[in-house]
Amino acid sequence: MARKISAPRGTHDLLPEEAPTWERVEAVVRDLSSRYGFERIDTPIFERIELFARGLGESSDAVEKEMFRVSGAKGSEEERSEWALRPEPTAGIVRAYIEHGMHVRPSPLRLWMLGPMFRYARPQAGRYREFTQWDVEVIGDPGPMVDAELIELAHRFYAEVGLRGVVAHLNSIGDMVCRARYRDALTEYFAPLSSRLSADSQRRLQVNPLRVLDDKDLDPELAAGAPKALDYLCEACREHFEGLRELLGRLGVRYEINHRLVRGLDYYALGGGGRYDGLIEVLGGRPAPAIGFGLGIDRTVIGAQKQQVTLPARTPLVAVVSASPDDAPRRLEVATALRDAGLRVRTDGLSRTLSKQLEAAAKAGARWAVLLGEPGLARATLRDLESGDQQDLALDTLAAEVVRAVDHRTPSRGSK
RNA sequence: GUGGCCUUAGCUCAACCGGCAGAGCAUCGGAUUGUGGAUCCGAAGGUUACGGGUUCGACCCCCGUAGGCCACCCCA
Incomplete structure (x- = not known):
């Protein structure tokens, strides 16, 4: 027998036993996307590295270390390494939005996508090199009504898939102005306490003080006493957030305020999202407010299987x-x-x-x-x-x- | 990228102190001569992840590589 070849590291095969659960989740995705008035868009699985680099703000680790680069067979070294498998859906969608002049379409524009994403990092619990995400984007609506709508949508998704006990975590780190103020306040608070922080957090304090808050080893006492982002929001941002809370209340969506939630998509959560009002301009388009979320389908399926969600009977x-x-x-x-x-x-x-x-x-x-x-x-x-x-x-x-x-x-x- | 634990049949696992690699389940066939998941009998299935080393002799000890799990870094 010839030498066996196994699946690439960090990938896995969808076997027949799990397929019905996947199909169930995919059916809910399609149904909800359509019922909420979203239109489907599919973008290439690979794009120019520069697109992702600009979208992510060149943050070194993500771009240089964890980008799944693909090489063409010919051309110079540079040409061969200018592509990458998409690590997230938004950049490609925004690229397509700009490329096809979609700003002339009736606003706000509502788009959805379901497909594989890639990150070249060492695999770990629920974090694969290839994973599937459901993504929805609304471009041209400043919120907060649409923010509430999307959170309600995510909430409904988990309910319809059959997952129980899913809770939305909410926070606002404001716009660039209030975020800068908040960052200063955090630095001021943590700097004298530096000796009580983990080595990693001491480094984070220099690089990105917000990240100190989601250090799992952070002393709960210190965390509780830390300045809260919500207290540093400017008038407009506070109104936005209060408006969102009020709407969620009216829609009956359960949520918790999480003062330590400081990043977009926590891989340990089922999904996440937020506003990216400046991104379109960064990628060369006419500025437009935008919001989106991505939900991890792999983890949802695992959760559904754990909870033994009942599947619809198949035809005999x-x-x-x-x-x-x-x-x-x-x-x-x-x-x-x-x-x-x-x-x-x-x-x-x-x-x-x-x-x-x-x-x-x-x-x-x-x-x-x-x-x-x-x-x-x-x-x-x-x-x-x-x-x-x-x-x-x-x-x-x-x-x-x-x-x-x-x-x-x-x-x-x-x-x- | 860093660290810990792990890798024996398709799956779950045995194999004493270093002495001929085994079981259950699954698969295939027969018992059941036109009627099924049970039972009984049998067969097939292995370079013990891969490569090297120590030894008369290695699944077992040592080194390396790959992969898996977990954690860190990171998290779009």
């Missing part, structure tokens, strides 16, 4: 078997006719005894078996594999009769 499976093992061509012929009638049908070309064929049908999850007799017989038997009941049917009206029996005996619950 019919297996076509025959008395003579070598009758495969006729099994296929009958199976095709049944499929013409809209049934979900399975058969195989193996030469196995009737006993083995039925065993295989049962193991494959078939609810019904159509049993063909000796070649030449114009009749067939329909067997209910649950009850063992059988009925004799004429071959020329078989499809119609099976449809009738299946509809009659198997309540079609949940199948849409």
Whole structure:
């Protein structure tokens, strides 16, 4: 046997056992996207590195270390390394928005996307190199009404997928002006306490004081006494945030204020999002306010499986078997006719005894078996594999009769 | 990128102190001579992740590599 090749590090295969849960979640994504008036957009899985670099503000680690670079086969070293697999959806969407002059479309523009994202980092619990995200974006609406709408949408998504106990965490770090004031206040607060901070946080204090707050090792006492971002919001930002809270209350969305929430998408959470009012301008478009969120589908599916979310019943499976093992061509012929009638049908070309064929049908999850007799017989038997009941049917009206029996005996619950 | 633990059949795991690599489940076949998931019998399935070293002899000890899990860095 040739040497085995395994899946690339940090990726995983979607196996048949998990597929129904995925399909369920994907169905909710499509349904909600459409019900909330979003239009689908798909952008390339790879883009120029520069697009992501500009979108992320060149923050060194993310761009230089964790970007999944792809190389073209030809060209100079530079040309070969100017592409990267997308680490997040927003940059590509904004690029497409600008490229296709979408600012002339009726505003606000509502877009959604579902697809794989990539980060070249060492894999860890629920953090893969390839992961799937559902993303929605609203461009041209300053909020806060739309902010509340999107949070309510995320809330509904988890409810419809069947996840219980999902709570929204909320915070505002304001615009660039109030954020700068807040950052100063944090530095002032933590600087004298530096000795009580972890080594990492002491470094963060220099680089990005906000990040000190989400240090898991941060002394709870220090955290509780730290200045809160909400107290440093300017008038406009405070009004925005208060407006959002009021609307969430009116919509009945449960949320918690989390003063330590200081970044966009926490990978340990199920999803996250926020406003990016300046991004479009940075990427060369006409300035427009924008907001979006991305929800991690992998983690949602894992959660749904843990909570054993019930899946909608599938349409019953019919297996076509025959008395003579070598009758495969006729099994296929009958199976095709049944499929013409809209049934979900399975058969195989193996030469196995009737006993083995039925065993295989049962193991494959078939609810019904159509049993063909000796070649030449114009009749067939329909067997209910649950009850063992059988009925004799004429071959020329078989499809119609099976449809009738299946509809009659198997309540079609949940199948849409 | 850094650190800890781990890697034996498709899956879950055994194998004494270094002495011929095994079981359960799953798969395939037979018992059941036109009727299924049970039972019984049997078969197949392994370069013990990969590469090196120590040893008369290595799944076992040592080194390296890859992969997995967990944590750190980072988190778009």
